Amino acid sequence: MTKELFDAIEAYMKASVKESAHDGEHVYRVLGYCLQIAEEEGDVDYDVLLAATLLHDIGRNGKQGGHHVIGAEMAREFLPTVGFPAHKIDAVCHAIATHSNHCYGQQQTQEAKILYDADKLDSLGVMGIARSMMGVGNYNHPMYVIKDGQIDMDESSPTDTFIRYYQRTVRKNYDRLFTETAQRLAAEQKAIDEAYFHAFCQVVNGHHRRLENISELLDK
Amino acid sequence: MTKELFDAIEAYMKASVKESAHDGEHVYRVLGYCLQIAEEEGDVDYDVLLAATLLHDIGRNGKQGGHHVIGAEMAREFLPTVGFPAHKIDAVCHAIATHSNHCYGQQQTQEAKILYDADKLDSLGVMGIARSMMGVGNYNHPMYVIKDGQIDMDESSPTDTFIRYYQRTVRKNYDRLFTETAQRLAAEQKAIDEAYFHAFCQVVNGHHRRLENISELLDK
Numbered sequence: 001m002t003k004e005l006f007d008a009i010e011a012y013m014k015a016s017v018k019e020s021a022h023d024g025e026h027v028y029r030v031l032g033y034c035l036q037i038a039e040e041e042g043d044v045d046y047d048v049l050l051a052a053t054l055l056h057d058i059g060r061n062g063k064q065g066g067h068h069v070i071g072a073e074m075a076r077e078f079l080p081t082v083g084f085p086a087h088k089i090d091a092v093c094h095a096i097a098t099h100s101n102h103c104y105g106q107q108q109t110q111e112a113k114i115l116y117d118a119d120k121l122d123s124l125g126v127m128g129i130a131r132s133m134m135g136v137g138n139y140n141h142p143m144y145v146i147k148d149g150q151i152d153m154d155e156s157s158p159t160d161t162f163i164r165y166y167q168r169t170v171r172k173n174y175d176r177l178f179t180e181t182a183q184r185l186a187a188e189q190k191a192i193d194e195a196y197f198h199a200f201c202q203v204v205n206g207h208h209r210r211l212e213n214i215s216e217l218l219d220k
Numbered sequence: 221m222t223k224e225l226f227d228a229i230e231a232y233m234k235a236s237v238k239e240s241a242h243d244g245e246h247v248y249r250v251l252g253y254c255l256q257i258a259e260e261e262g263d264v265d266y267d268v269l270l271a272a273t274l275l276h277d278i279g280r281n282g283k284q285g286g287h288h289v290i291g292a293e294m295a296r297e298f299l300p301t302v303g304f305p306a307h308k309i310d311a312v313c314h315a316i317a318t319h320s321n322h323c324y325g326q327q328q329t330q331e332a333k334i335l336y337d338a339d340k341l342d343s344l345g346v347m348g349i350a351r352s353m354m355g356v357g358n359y360n361h362p363m364y365v366i367k368d369g370q371i372d373m374d375e376s377s378p379t380d381t382f383i384r385y386y387q388r389t390v391r392k393n394y395d396r397l398f399t400e401t402a403q404r405l406a407a408e409q410k411a412i413d414e415a416y417f418h419a420f421c422q423v424v425n426g427h428h429r430r431l432e433n434i435s436e437l438l439d440k
Contacts, residue, residue: 002439003438003439023362025364025366025424028431029424031434032426032428032430035430035433035437036430050434125419126423127420127423129416130353133354134353134357134363137354137356137358138358143245143350144245189419192415195415196346199346199409200347203345203347203409206252207248207249207252207253210252211251211255213255214270217266218221218222219221219222
């Protein structure tokens with residue numbers, strides 16, 4: 001694609017993304033991963049990959065329904081208005097429509113697999129911790145809940161916490177990547193989020209163990 | 221204090237705290253640190269320490285003015301209503317009124333120093349990362365801003381980011397602790413947040429270096 005077309009798609013992306021956990025910088029990090037994976041894996045249509053990556057989260061606009069489905073519909077309407085090659089629009093929409101966790105296994109093209117992997121890479125490692133914490137901050141959820149004197153580690157517990165998100169999403173992304181490049185990059189990130197998560201639980205549980213003895217300080 | 225008095229103060233705290241970065245769990249973690257420091261350092265009035273710790277963030281209620289000053293005023297009104305010893309209320313209010321970063325050096329009592337240290341301990345290490353990220357999420361601020369192709373590390377930059385908060389607050393808390401116990405506990409936490417912060421900057425800057433080459437993929 002030309003620089004003019006790239007700039008037009010980028011401008012539409014910037015005008016569409018809102019949440020700080022899925023802002024323009026998330027898109028640029030995913031784009032960085034896409035370029036890295038594409039360079040190593042090859043067999044890529046860059047028109048499709050660049051457009052799909054820039055537009056993958058434009059559907060996160062608060063409307064009801066999956067943001068991946070909404071985003072694909074928005075891209076299908078938008079791309080013809082900036083002269084994007086008509087015969088490649090289906091491929092862009094397929095990659096956007098299948099980049100969500102819920103669509104794991106539905107990716108039929110190299111570009112869809114690369115976008116999926118790149119998006120997941122930005123949800124693990126340092127960004128797994130960062131974006132989980134920002135997410136609970138965005139919605140004013142708690143980091144964790146205490147059950148029986150320690151952090152509730154049950155990933156099916158009803159409260160939406162950092163702990164639940166880490167267990168249900170971050171940790172599972174490591175085993176759900178298509179490309180060897182993404183698997184290698186994920187492995188390089190794993191130590192930092194595991195060390196962090198372990199230390200986090202240790203700190204919180206240590207405090208709650210200490211609080212169990214508070215009754216000894218109170219008048220009988 | 222009696223268990224009844226402790227429970228009454230705790231209930232008032234729970235009804236007063238709102239933000240997820242300063243919720244009841246923050247108070248319990250600070251309480252855990254207070255008990256640990258008090259046990260090692262000694263010379264503590266536990267009535268004062270427990271009341272001040274439970275109530276230290278009740279002033280974070282969106283009203284104008286420093287939350288430490290507002291919290292001390294609220295405590296002065298509240299404590300007589302639950303039968304807290306009148307001659308200890310000044311000491312509780314002093315500890316609350318000086319627990320903020322802005323009051324470093326004004327702590328005149330052992331209890332005020334311990335509360336200050338415990339509150340800062342919950343702002344460094346794993347909780348430094350967690351609560352900084354939650355804070356930017358609460359206000360929908362960005363994690364970082366890019367300047368000249370990499371993360372802007374200038375702590376005086378105008379945008380309120382994770383990077384700026386980490387540089388201005390988390391990092392500085394290590395050198396501003398009164399008690400030897402807190403200094404030791406902080407040192408134990410330092411490696412995890414430094415490793416995280418370094419890896420975070422490396423990931424983001426790596427993506428932005430890669431994006432500089434995107435023009436090579438575009439049509440000339």
